[in-house]
Amino acid sequence: MVLVALVDTRKEFEDLASTYLPIAIVVFALVLLGTIVPLFVFRARRRGEPSDREEPPWLPIGYAAVLIAIVALLVTLTFNAQDKISAKVTRPGLQVNVTAAKWNWRFDYPAQHISQIGGDSTPTSLVVPTGTDVRFNLTSLDVIHSFWVPYVRFKRDAFPRRTTSFVLSFPGVGYHTAGRCAEYCGLKHDQMIFTVEVMSRNDFNAWVSQQQRAQAARAA
Amino acid sequence: MSTATTTLPRARGGVLGLIASTDHKSVAIRIFLTGFFFFVAGGILALLIRTELYSPGQQLVNQDHYNEIFSMHGSTMIYLFVVPISLALGVYFVPLQVGAAEIALPRLALLGWWLLIGGGVTMWLGWFTQNGPGDAGWTAYDPLSDATNTPGDGMYLWIIGVMLAATSAALLSACILGTVMRRRAPGMTLLRMPVFTWSMLMTSILMIVAAPALLVAMGLLFWERVYGGVFDTSGGPIQYQNLFWFFGHPVVYVMFFPFVGAVGEVIAVFSRKRFFGYRAHVAALLLFTALSTSVWAHHMFATGQITVKYFSLMSTALIIPAGIEYLDLVGTMWGGRIRVGVPMAFAVGFILQFLIGGLSGIFTGSPPLDYHVTDSYFIVGHFHYTLFAGSLFGFFAAFYYWWPKVTGTFLRTGIGWIHFVLLFVGANVTFFPMFFLGYDGMPRRVADYDPQFTDLNRVSTIGAFIIALGILAWLVNIVVSLVKREPAPDDPWGGHTLEWATSSPPPRHNFDKPLPPIRSYAPLFDARSGQTAKIEKAEA
Numbered sequence: 001m002v003l004v005a006l007v008d009t010r011k012e013f014e015d016l017a018s019t020y021l022p023i024a025i026v027v028f029a030l031v032l033l034g035t036i037v038p039l040f041v042f043r044a045r046r047r048g049e050p051s052d053r054e055e056p057p058w059l060p061i062g063y064a065a066v067l068i069a070i071v072a073l074l075v076t077l078t079f080n081a082q083d084k085i086s087a088k089v090t091r092p093g094l095q096v097n098v099t100a101a102k103w104n105w106r107f108d109y110p111a112q113h114i115s116q117i118g119g120d121s122t123p124t125s126l127v128v129p130t131g132t133d134v135r136f137n138l139t140s141l142d143v144i145h146s147f148w149v150p151y152v153r154f155k156r157d158a159f160p161r162r163t164t165s166f167v168l169s170f171p172g173v174g175y176h177t178a179g180r181c182a183e184y185c186g187l188k189h190d191q192m193i194f195t196v197e198v199m200s201r202n203d204f205n206a207w208v209s210q211q212q213r214a215q216a217a218r219a220a
Numbered sequence: 221m222s223t224a225t226t227t228l229p230r231a232r233g234g235v236l237g238l239i240a241s242t243d244h245k246s247v248a249i250r251i252f253l254t255g256f257f258f259f260v261a262g263g264i265l266a267l268l269i270r271t272e273l274y275s276p277g278q279q280l281v282n283q284d285h286y287n288e289i290f291s292m293h294g295s296t297m298i299y300l301f302v303v304p305i306s307l308a309l310g311v312y313f314v315p316l317q318v319g320a321a322e323i324a325l326p327r328l329a330l331l332g333w334w335l336l337i338g339g340g341v342t343m344w345l346g347w348f349t350q351n352g353p354g355d356a357g358w359t360a361y362d363p364l365s366d367a368t369n370t371p372g373d374g375m376y377l378w379i380i381g382v383m384l385a386a387t388s389a390a391l392l393s394a395c396i397l398g399t400v401m402r403r404r405a406p407g408m409t410l411l412r413m414p415v416f417t418w419s420m421l422m423t424s425i426l427m428i429v430a431a432p433a434l435l436v437a438m439g440l441l442f443w444e445r446v447y448g449g450v451f452d453t454s455g456g457p458i459q460y461q462n463l464f465w466f467f468g469h470p471v472v473y474v475m476f477f478p479f480v481g482a483v484g485e486v487i488a489v490f491s492r493k494r495f496f497g498y499r500a501h502v503a504a505l506l507l508f509t510a511l512s513t514s515v516w517a518h519h520m521f522a523t524g525q526i527t528v529k530y531f532s533l534m535s536t537a538l539i540i541p542a543g544i545e546y547l548d549l550v551g552t553m554w555g556g557r558i559r560v561g562v563p564m565a566f567a568v569g570f571i572l573q574f575l576i577g578g579l580s581g582i583f584t585g586s587p588p589l590d591y592h593v594t595d596s597y598f599i600v601g602h603f604h605y606t607l608f609a610g611s612l613f614g615f616f617a618a619f620y621y622w623w624p625k626v627t628g629t630f631l632r633t634g635i636g637w638i639h640f641v642l643l644f645v646g647a648n649v650t651f652f653p654m655f656f657l658g659y660d661g662m663p664r665r666v667a668d669y670d671p672q673f674t675d676l677n678r679v680s681t682i683g684a685f686i687i688a689l690g691i692l693a694w695l696v697n698i699v700v701s702l703v704k705r706e707p708a709p710d711d712p713w714g715g716h717t718l719e720w721a722t723s724s725p726p727p728r729h730n731f732d733k734p735l736p737p738i739r740s741y742a743p744l745f746d747a748r749s750g751q752t753a754k755i756e757k758a759e760a
Contacts, residue, residue, distance in 0.1 A: 012588045020589065024579040031575055034550040035568050042491070044559045050492045051555030052749070060500035060544060067543040074586065075536050079529055081588040143364040144457055146522060146595060150661030153592035157523045160363060161454040164524040178670065182522075182595040182663045184357050186369060187283055190666035 006133055006169035007089060012081040013153035019077055023070070085154075089167045093132030100138070100145035100158040100181065103188040114211045124194045126179060128170050129204035139163045146183035149196055151176045157183055170198040242330050243728060244323035244395075248312035249626070251333050251392070255304040258340055262296035263691065265289050270650075270684035276671045286667035287355040288374075292344075294358030295378065299385040300340045302611060303471065306478040307332075307392040307427070309618060310420035312626070314396050316719035317417045319405025319738065321729040324398030328391050335388035343381025346374030354378025357665065359468070362451040362460040366444055376445065383438045386467075389474075390431035393424035400424075405718070407738035411502070414717040414741050415488075415495055418502055419481025422509045426470040426477075429513060434467035458525045465516035473512045475607060476574075477505070479614025480545060483567045486617045487549055489713050490564040491556025494742050497548040504541035504548075511538055521587045522594050528587045535585035542578055546571070562636035563713075566617035569644055574610030577602055580655065595665075598658025601651050608687075609647040616643070616694070623701075624708035628724040632706075635697040642690030649683030716742035 042050075097108040105124040107116040118124035126149075128134050138147055140158040148155035149168070156166050174197075181192035199207060237246065268289050272280045281289065315323045323329055346353025351372025356365035360378070363369055400413070400421045413421070437460060444450040451460050488495040495501070511534055517526040518535040549571055558564065580602040584590045593599060616639075623631050653676040658664075662673045669677065711720040721744055722731045736747050739755045746752040 013592055016586060016588050020583055020586065024582065028575055028579060031546060031550060032572060035553065035571055038553040038556065039558060039560060042553065042556050042558050044557045046557060050557045052494065053555065055497045055551065060497055063547055064540060064544065067540045071536050071539050075533050078532055078586040078588065082528060085588055143369050144361055155522050155591055155594065159457055166524065178661045180663060184665040186364060187287065190283065190668045
């Protein structure tokens, strides 16, 4: 078996943030020092006249070079992460078609012939196996919605009359209540949630057979 | 210049003056008062939002009203408050700073004020319609804003209101642009204009570029609602967003430049130093302006329908001009002799708090990070740090700095400090928790939320009421200072720029005595320090 790296949006987010955040904190600390120190050191009652030095010409140029280097670093890291997130996955482990509509979700598993749709009291449940790439095809029946799973640090807008695709993988096994619409979509936008259940491969297969039997029973 | 003064109209007083005076100072004050009215109105809506969010579930308002309230809060604050007062500062001070007797196109400026009132009243009349005011957010994305999904007259009134406000902003910008281009005093070359005037020049250019895109978006949205057939294709909704954000991102800088310019003036004057790195600052402003028209789609990373890398690169590149502006602001303080007055406190507050907004903005310029935080409370925290904790602090710096010039009196320093401290504490208590709420998964624009977010929401709500107290202190300060007047001299701070070379308030045609020689961007500073004589000697 060839080990292919999964599309891991959660890891890409955390890795990238672990570079961005320290830089942001250092910059903030420098500016904080830069503004607070002169408030104490260069008080009005200090003797002597204020400095009338113009900035030396190398200063803005050298400083701009440092800024350009920071931009280059951040953009390079971002592009690398972006390439991994939007990598072409030719053979995903599962395909789920997501349909958003005011104010509910439907998850269709075309290969398994399963449909998940919730009611007023029970939100729709997205059930996925862990450790595999899942391709989502996302669309909307009315206004723009957004499919957001905070656990995998990813969201994608659902547009009417248009389908967008993306690939996610779900590390770990567990149950998450927080999947939801993130694009304001009218009256009950705040209620437009779903749950995410990540299962081991075996549990997922068992769940699929169980769902198929249940749907066959309903049809009969 | 000298011949023009005889043909200009005399100042009008009374009711006719109120409705028809074309004196730019009077127009600016009326724009400010109009914006101020809508600031209070939008602020009350903000308090309703925060009160509802104090606990999960529904307490104060239902979902329908909540959606109206946050939509009108955002629309009011952006279209009717921050943009108008940004331009009001320019309408008042740009002619003074360039040594002009009058703004260019004064009747257009007056029309700009009337259109602002018309826009605001039209938008707010929505509250009296059957379905309430426009409630599709301040962005009014199609198809949510179409006739099927947001029926009712309130949405039409909202669209017309936005069009009037956008036209107002474009006209006021045209006046400022014209003043800078045609009305500068002899000796006032472009590279001798004060940093605030440079900021306003770039602001007015951006507004003139951006406003037509908004007008087109609103016009098409109106058409879509009445007849259909505009955005109801597979690419329609994304085209609306492209149009909207082609306005929406430049306008972010319209709401930033004037305040960074004003803060630059305050810092230089209160440090008793020339502004540091003037030319680099001007170059940074030009770069900012150029970049800001090619970053709009970073608001749309999560749509999956734009070239993410291009917009990520352009957005991250904003670090370069922003970094240079920050070096210049901080560098101006070093080596100075700093008086820590209320304007200076607000200016330093602006520098630090806007930085939090700016740094969090760098995160959102990176798509893999933005996919998670966009449309969450992280974004709400981000833009409130730029707009409230940033721009509004910059505005207050300008307000305390220029109040003596506009009124000829001082504001009370003690109440000013109370105002500053309450606002500083309130802003950070309100907006900092939002970063964590968003990271943890709370979306924006919701009336109800998961109970796990309760604690941080409570902190944020408490902060909002501290802000309200701070604003109250500001109002008390204005009333006290107007009732018991403490007269201010013409140049109370030791100003650098020409507005301080005339009486307070300035006469109808701004300068009733000859202007000092203009040999740099700080002519009054030169005159005091003997620089002018030195330059003139060198030139001779």
